[in-house]
Amino acid sequence: MPHIALELGRNAASFGVQTAYGEPQQVDGAQFTPVALTLTGFGGGNMDDSAGGGGGGGVAIPLGVYVRREEGLRFEPNFVSLLAVAIPFVWTAVAP
Numbered sequence: 001m002p003h004i005a006l007e008l009g010r011n012a013a014s015f016g017v018q019t020a021y022g023e024p025q026q027v028d029g030a031q032f033t034p035v036a037l038t039l040t041g042f043g044g045g046n047m048d049d050s051a052g053g054g055g056g057g058g059v060a061i062p063l064g065v066y067v068r069r070e071e072g073l074r075f076e077p078n079f080v081s082l083l084a085v086a087i088p089f090v091w092t093a094v095a096p
Contacts, residue, residue: 019060031068035075037061061085 022034042056061084064077 029069033066033068035063035065037063 019038020036022036024031024033038058038060040056040058042054044054062078062081064075066073066075
């Protein structure tokens with residue numbers, strides 16, 4: 001446990017693209033690749049006092065999928081997630 005920061009650093013290097021794009025799936029001759037917005041964070045604390053410690057967390061918001069068919073590649077958004085993110089943003093932006 002003394003090198004937890006080093007382990008987190010090694011693991012965090014793989015978070016990027018691997019967490020934003022899922023594994024492609026084949027369904028009825030079409031290939032679907034899910035896409036998400038991912039955020040992660042970690043923090044450390046001081047173990048000298050009883051309130052010290054560290055932690056971390058993350059969130060993934062599904063944005064949609066890339067669909068590859070005979071006609072070509074196109075992105076199909078997840079409108080429910082886009083509305084869930086956009087409504088609070090717009091509410092905050094236009095509030096007096």
